[in-house]
Amino acid sequence: MSANGVIEVAIIGGGLAGAALANALLKHRHINVNIFESAPEFSERGAAVGIDLNAQGAFAEIGGAVTDVVERAGGVAMDSSRMVMGAGPNALEKIFDLEPEQRGKAVHRAALLAELLKPIDETQKHTSKRVCQIEDSDSSRAVIRFEDGTQFHADAVIGADGVRGYVRTHILGKDHPATPAQRSDFWDARSLVTVEKAKEILGNDYFAEQRQYGYVGDGGFFLHDGHDDGKMVQFVVSGVSRNEIWAEDEWSKKLDREALEKNIEGWFIPSLHERVVEVMLQNPDLKAFPQTHHAIDAPTYAKGALCIMGDAAHCMTPWQGSGAAQALEDTVILEAVLGRVKNPKQIPAAFTAYDKARRARTQKIVHSSAGTGVILCGRGEDIGLDLAKIQGFLPERWNFIYKHNQAESKKAALADFEKLSGPN
Numbered sequence: 556m557s558a559n560g561v562i563e564v565a566i567i568g569g570g571l572a573g574a575a576l577a578n579a580l581l582k583h584r585h586i587n588v589n590i591f592e593s594a595p596e597f598s599e600r601g602a603a604v605g606i607d608l609n610a611q612g613a614f615a616e617i618g619g620a621v622t623d624v625v626e627r628a629g630g631v632a633m634d635s636s637r638m639v640m641g642a643g644p645n646a647l648e649k650i651f652d653l654e655p656e657q658r659g660k661a662v663h664r665a666a667l668l669a670e671l672l673k674p675i676d677e678t679q680k681h682t683s684k685r686v687c688q689i690e691d692s693d694s695s696r697a698v699i700r701f702e703d704g705t706q707f708h709a710d711a712v713i714g715a716d717g718v719r720g721y722v723r724t725h726i727l728g729k730d731h732p733a734t735p736a737q738r739s740d741f742w743d744a745r746s747l748v749t750v751e752k753a754k755e756i757l758g759n760d761y762f763a764e765q766r767q768y769g770y771v772g773d774g775g776f777f778l779h780d781g782h783d784d785g786k787m788v789q790f791v792v793s794g795v796s797r798n799e800i801w802a803e804d805e806w807s808k809k810l811d812r813e814a815l816e817k818n819i820e821g822w823f824i825p826s827l828h829e830r831v832v833e834v835m836l837q838n839p840d841l842k843a844f845p846q847t848h849h850a851i852d853a854p855t856y857a858k859g860a861l862c863i864m865g866d867a868a869h870c871m872t873p874w875q876g877s878g879a880a881q882a883l884e885d886t887v888i889l890e891a892v893l894g895r896v897k898n899p900k901q902i903p904a905a906f907t908a909y910d911k912a913r914r915a916r917t918q919k920i921v922h923s924s925a926g927t928g929v930i931l932c933g934r935g936e937d938i939g940l941d942l943a944k945i946q947g948f949l950p951e952r953w954n955f956i957y958k959h960n961q962a963e964s965k966k967a968a969l970a971d972f973e974k975l976s977g978p979n
């Protein structure tokens with residue numbers, strides 16, 4: 556703690572998780588927050604991110620500057636059907652529509668990140684700062700060392716440094732089986748096209764503006780959703796990896812027409828197959844990426860005055876579209892408990908309360924997400940391509956994510972913090 560009683564918080568990683576937390580902590584005058592990003596600029600790869608109901612709830616719970624950040628970033632309501640399914644050799648059937656109150660929003664990642672970072676003073680945002688070492692002890696501030704030879708001293712360090720970040724390794728140890736993320740059984744590829752092009756290629760049977768449609772195939776899945784004020788549409792093709800697709804250490808693969816055709820062969824009815832190929836090849840740099848996740852549960856998200864959040868803590872496959880949402884739920888709890896800290900000695904209690912509030916739920920979603928992928932690729936055990944059975948399974952898989960009472964969870968974490976932290 557500095558002489559003026561300010562608690563120094565360092566956030567490592569300037570993705571959606573780190574930016575949301577830095578923004579949320581601005582409301583606490585006794586906290587000085589600095590955010591350190593390894594890249595030369597704050598940026599987001601990829602197109603849309605779905606802001607589901609619980610993520611919207613998290614923004615509302617955080618309040619202040621983030622309340623309407625999704626609207627300011629051009630978020631588009633995912634109107635109507637979440638899933639209209641084409642399955643098996645010839646079926647095209649609707650599985651279920653979302654009720655209006657269940658609908659999420661799709662927003663351009665870079666726009667959302669920019670809005671989250673906007674209120675943070677330039678002096679608190681640092682780029683080209685790759686953390687390579689942290690020295691922490693019970694008695695003094697942590698020393699964060701960067702690759703450029705500089706260092707920073709902080710009372711609390713939050714690793715929001717993503718799936719291959721440093722802080723998870725520091726907390727769990729480099730040899731712990733839960734430290735590295737694992738490659739899942741799935742891969743995906745993405746393409747972003749204008750609404751006009753999407754209509755032209757997909758036609759009315761397969762496309763409706765500003766709706767999120769998903770098609771179950773025999774081994775894979777095809778999805779589209781609108782974003783960027785409704786002008787652009789994101790297409791995703793994803794599915795079960797075939798053995799010949801990936802070499803052991805291969806983390807991306809260029810997809811030309813032949814490779815794409817080979818990898819999605821037999822998934823969809825012919826009329827859909829043709830359209831999937833055409834719309835995906837609109838991306839001149841089409842690549843397949845293996846989906847990774849923390850398949851092995853971490854025993855903790857916290858150690859002393861250090862903790863991890865977002866993908867650093869619980870990287871998940873995208874099948875339930877909840878990774879960013881979970882980072883926002885993390886933010887709700889971290890903002891609340893850090894807001895109560897009056898003395899740096901209480902920081903370990905704040906992070907223990909955070910770990911208790913967040914770990915079990917997020918790890919459950921990591922596993923649920925991978926299991927949902929199996930179902931959406933028509934490979935669920937005793938489910939296969941039976942649309943009625945798929946319909947039966949899906950709502951319960953999403954409801955426990957959406958119907959999470961963030962205010963209650965925050966209250967419980969604050970009560971835990973009070974119990975653990977002792978007198979100021």
Ligand SMILES: Cc1cc2nc3c(=O)[nH]c(=O)nc-3n(C[C@H](O)[C@H](O)[C@H](O)COP(=O)(O)OP(=O)(O)OC[C@H]3O[C@@H](n4cnc5c(N)ncnc54)[C@H](O)[C@@H]3O)c2cc1C
Pocket residue numbers: 567568569570571572573591592593594598603604605606607610684685686687715716717718719720721743864865866867873876877878879880881882
């Ligand atoms: C294909 C796909 C689709 C998805 N769709 C959705 C969706 O619809 N809805 C949803 O809620 N979620 C979705 N997700 C998940 C969501 O994108 C992620 O969970 C979220 O972006 C993670 O944010 P993060 O800030 O934790 O990590 P990241 O975005 O990975 O940010 C980590 C940052 O830390 C920096 N960094 C790394 N190491 C260091 C270091 N040593 N020092 C300093 N900085 C460092 C990195 O450069 C990076 O900027 C999807 C994910 C994928 C892959």
